[in-house]
Amino acid sequence: MVFQTLIGTDPAKAAQWLLDGECVAIPTETVYGLAANALNAAAVVRIFEIKNRPAFDPLIVHVSGLEQAERYAASLPAPLRTLAERFWPGPLTILVPKRDLIPDLVTSGLPQVALRAPAHPVTQALLRALHFPLAAPSANPFGYISPTTAQHVYDQLQNKIPYILDGGPCKVGVESTIVGYEKQETVIYRLGGLELETIEQIAGPVRLDIRQNSHPAAPGMLTTHYAPRKPLYLVEDDRWPATAAQKTGILTFQAKTGLPGHALHIVLSETGDLAEAAQQLFAALRTLDQNAGIDVILAEPCPDKGLGRAINDRLRRAAIPVAK
Numbered sequence: 293m294v295f296q297t298l299i300g301t302d303p304a305k306a307a308q309w310l311l312d313g314e315c316v317a318i319p320t321e322t323v324y325g326l327a328a329n330a331l332n333a334a335a336v337v338r339i340f341e342i343k344n345r346p347a348f349d350p351l352i353v354h355v356s357g358l359e360q361a362e363r364y365a366a367s368l369p370a371p372l373r374t375l376a377e378r379f380w381p382g383p384l385t386i387l388v389p390k391r392d393l394i395p396d397l398v399t400s401g402l403p404q405v406a407l408r409a410p411a412h413p414v415t416q417a418l419l420r421a422l423h424f425p426l427a428a429p430s431a432n433p434f435g436y437i438s439p440t441t442a443q444h445v446y447d448q449l450q451n452k453i454p455y456i457l458d459g460g461p462c463k464v465g466v467e468s469t470i471v472g473y474e475k476q477e478t479v480i481y482r483l484g485g486l487e488l489e490t491i492e493q494i495a496g497p498v499r500l501d502i503r504q505n506s507h508p509a510a511p512g513m514l515t516t517h518y519a520p521r522k523p524l525y526l527v528e529d530d531r532w533p534a535t536a537a538q539k540t541g542i543l544t545f546q547a548k549t550g551l552p553g554h555a556l557h558i559v560l561s562e563t564g565d566l567a568e569a570a571q572q573l574f575a576a577l578r579t580l581d582q583n584a585g586i587d588v589i590l591a592e593p594c595p596d597k598g599l600g601r602a603i604n605d606r607l608r609r610a611a612i613p614v615a616k
Contacts, residue, residue, distance in 0.1 A: 295454040299442050303418040306457040310422065315339055317431040317445040318354075318418065319459025320410040322383050322467050322485050323438040323574065324445050325354070325428030326453070330364075333395040336427050340397075342452050345434040350400040351427040352385055352468070353407050356419040361407045364425060366391050369473040371495050378494050381411040383464050383485030387472035398427050408468055414459040430467065431456075435519055437577050437610075440465055444578065465571035466602045471498070483602040485570065502605060518574075519610040520581035524589040526611040532590065541580035543591040545569055545600075555585040566599040573603055577610070 306316045306327075313335045315328045326343060328335035330353045340347055355361045358376050362368065366389040368376075376386055390405035399405050407425075410416065419426065430438040431445045439445045442458035449456075469484035471491065478495045480488060483502060492498055522541075527533075532552050540554040546564050551557065558576045560569035580589050591607050594600035 294451050297446060297450045297453055297456065299446055299456045299458050301414070301458050303414060303421065303457060306418055306455055307421050309454050310335075310426070313338075315342060315453050317439075317442070317449065317453060317456040318412075318415045318426070318428060319442070319457060319462065320354075320412045320415055320428075321462060322410070322464045323440055323462055324431040324442065324456075325410075325426075326431035326449070327354070327426040327428035329422075330354075330398055330425045330427035331393060331395070332424070333397050336395060336397050339427060339429065342449065343429065343432070343434045345429065347397065348400050349429075349434075350402060350406060351398050351429050352470075353394065353398060353405055354415070354419060354426040354428050355407055355409050356416060357381065357409045360419075360425065361386075361388075361409070364391050364394055364405060365389065365407060371478050372471065372473050375471060375478075375491065375495055376409070379486055379490075380409040381416060382409070383411070383468040384408065384491075385468045385470040385482075385484075387470060387481060404472070406470060412459050414457060418457070437518060437520055437581065438467065438574050440571075440574050444575075461571075463571065464567075465573055465575075466599070466606060469602070471495075483605045485599070485602065487598045488601060489598060518577075518606045520577050520589060522581050522587065522589055524577075524591060524607075524611050526607055527590050527592045530592070539585060539587040541583060541586040541589045543576055543580065543589065545592060545594045548592075552590075554590075556580065556583055560594070560603075566594060566597075566603070569594055570599045570603055573606065 309316045315338050318327045372386040385406045385408040440462040442456045464485040467484045469486040470482035472479045478498045542554045542557045560572050593604045
């Protein structure tokens with residue numbers, strides 16, 4: 293179906309399209325999501341079709357809060373309940389056993405569902421107005437850079453969806469952290485907008501299980517993801533290649549000298565603020581990818597702490613592996 297896609301700020305219009313079984317784009321504090329009624333399998337199918345997303349990649353289900361989450365979770369392990377009580381609404385997703393009313397398509401046939409309560413006030417108002425939760429992966433073609441503004445969504449999905457609910461630029465800029473509980477351990481499956489250190493302050497020691505996987509147990513675990521169309525190479529240990537090519541885009545955490553020849557250099561945070569770097573990451577990658585004067589992108593990791601871990605995870609999944 294072809295739509296004349298509109299960008300607007302009216303949650304009621306978004307709600308009507310969702311009630312009609314269509315998909316709309318919604319703002320969250322992390323990235324923009326492509327939303328549909330999570331209890332309507334036919335509507336969820338449209339998410340996969342619009343994104344060209346493989347059916348083996350599960351979706352996150354967005355709820356207004358813990359009370360609504362309890363309607364769709366068969367159980368809530370105590371550590372996950374404590375985290376939700378502390379950090380919802382916010383960039384935290386919990387992976388819990390699902391009730392049967394969640395279609396298997398949403399979870400890719402897995403027995404657990406990923407639940408999240410987004411912090412964006414516009415989407416919170418939308419969720420409270422609906423009688424169903426929203427399945428909502430990032431509102432972009434599968435595998436491409438996640439959108440952090442309504443215009444990013446429009447540029448990628450125009451004519452494929454009827455409405456983009458504009459909530460302004462996303463404040464966090466990277467997807468939510470996904471946390472589960474298994475074998476009496478709290479487990480992080482995806483690094484994101486809630487720092488590991490912050491989670492450990494509440495839950496105690498956690499185990500990281502962020503392996504890149506072709507058949508993921510949770511959203512965001514695929515081997516290649518968040519990638520620009522142009523080849524991106526990750527530069528480790530400040531080993532910048534000596535290249536005469538001027539059609540190179542460079543992405544660094546802070547200002548840097550002694551770089552190879554390049555067409556454009558983008559700094560994520562002049563002051564070394566990891567929160568600012570996370571907020572700017574996807575927009576910076578998009579700018580480099582859309583610049584006609586650039587053929588290849590070189591990026592350096594951020595300090596591997598706090599939100600830097602999530603930024604580096606996204607960069608590594610977007611990058612082309614370099615032969616050793």
